[in-house]
Amino acid sequence: MSATPIATGRSTSGIPTGRLAVWWVIASEIVIFGGLLISYIMHRLAHGNWAEQAAHTSTWVGAFNTLVLLSSSLSAVLGHKAADAGDGKKAAKMLYITAFGALTFVCVKAAEWTFEISHGYTITSSTFWSFYYTAAGLHALHVIAGAIIMLIVAQAAKRNQHLNRVELIGLYWHFVDLVWIFLFPLLYIAK
Amino acid sequence: MSEEVHDTHHGNYVKIWAILVVLLAVSVVGPMFEIRVVTLVTAFGVAIVKAYLVIKHFMHINHTPRFIPYLVVTCLVFMLLFFAAVAPDVMNDTGSGWEKPAWVAEEKAWAAGGGSAGDQHPQP
Incomplete structure (x- = not known):
């Protein structure tokens, strides 16, 4: 039997150290994604013609993926609620639903990119498309990483182990949702 | 705890x-x-x-705890300060004692002239 890492549960700062660590990760990610998004906004404002390039992205596909992520955030927070109530099985079920949302998001994104690349809109087509693939790609990597961690946490939660981690992966997942909330209007709506 | x-x-x-x-x-x-x-x-x-x-x-x-929102907002503010400092370079063509290299104008002209999917950027 493996030892329980004490740092995930103890608290020297008013909140469990594991949760503090996730907030540190989120603070760092704000700089990463924030930097990318603000660079995009500055260039977009300086290059009016980017609107023509942005017109080729599908608002409906972006909206569908937004709905998927908002719904997966709901299942993640319901998993957190179940974990707080000590119901590991329900928490695991909610995390599996969230991971399914992540899978759906990535599949839609893959189909979307296949369509765009087949029509000649690649990462080297223009600076707009460079930003588009970089921002959406970096976000998709976070979605994939989150889904993998979620499945690992769900496996333990199913056996009522490490239920505090359900909240931690949920926090990360809500941040991934937040990033998409801003990527959606920037890449899919502002045309 | x-x-x-x-x-x-x-x-x-x-x-x-x-x-x-x-x-x-x-x-x-x-x-x-x-x-x-x-x-x-x-x-x-x-x-x-x-x-x-x-x-x-x-x-x-x-x-x-209150220090968590402070931590997050601090990261956000420093990032915005950094970008406020570089924004003039990105958004203006000239400034005090500097101007953008010629290839930037060429790229703008290329894009405005209908640079489209599949085309390559003009090289710096």
């Missing part, structure tokens, strides 16, 4: 989700009117409201 400590306050998450979905619909429909102000408000204003709802109700920011 053990890992059993939980200080979150759970609310009606389905209701929050429903509001978020309605806001999503607004952000999709609003720009269809093709009025700049309406687009800005419905797309970006609504995005800020959605983010607020997620941070408040799903991430429970109100129920974390």
Whole structure:
């Protein structure tokens, strides 16, 4: 039997150290994604013609993926609620639903990119498309990483182990949702 | 303190989700009117409201120690300061004692002239 890492549960700062660590990760990610998004906004404002390039992205596909992520955030927070109530099985079920949302998001994104690349809109087509693939790609990597961690946490939660981690992966997942909330209007709506 | 400590306050998450979905619909429909102000408000204003709802109700920011929001806002502010400093370089063609290299203007002209998918950038 493996030892329980004490740092995930103890608290020297008013909140469990594991949760503090996730907030540190989120603070760092704000700089990463924030930097990318603000660079995009500055260039977009300086290059009016980017609107023509942005017109080729599908608002409906972006909206569908937004709905998927908002719904997966709901299942993640319901998993957190179940974990707080000590119901590991329900928490695991909610995390599996969230991971399914992540899978759906990535599949839609893959189909979307296949369509765009087949029509000649690649990462080297223009600076707009460079930003588009970089921002959406970096976000998709976070979605994939989150889904993998979620499945690992769900496996333990199913056996009522490490239920505090359900909240931690949920926090990360809500941040991934937040990033998409801003990527959606920037890449899919502002045309 | 053990890992059993939980200080979150759970609310009606389905209701929050429903509001978020309605806001999503607004952000999709609003720009269809093709009025700049309406687009800005419905797309970006609504995005800020959605983010607020997620941070408040799903991430429970109100129920974390105060230094957590300070930590997050500090990162945000420093990032904005950095970009405020470099913004003139990106958004202006000339400034006090500097001007952009010629290839930037060439690229702009190329893009304005219909540089399209599959074409390559003019090389610096």
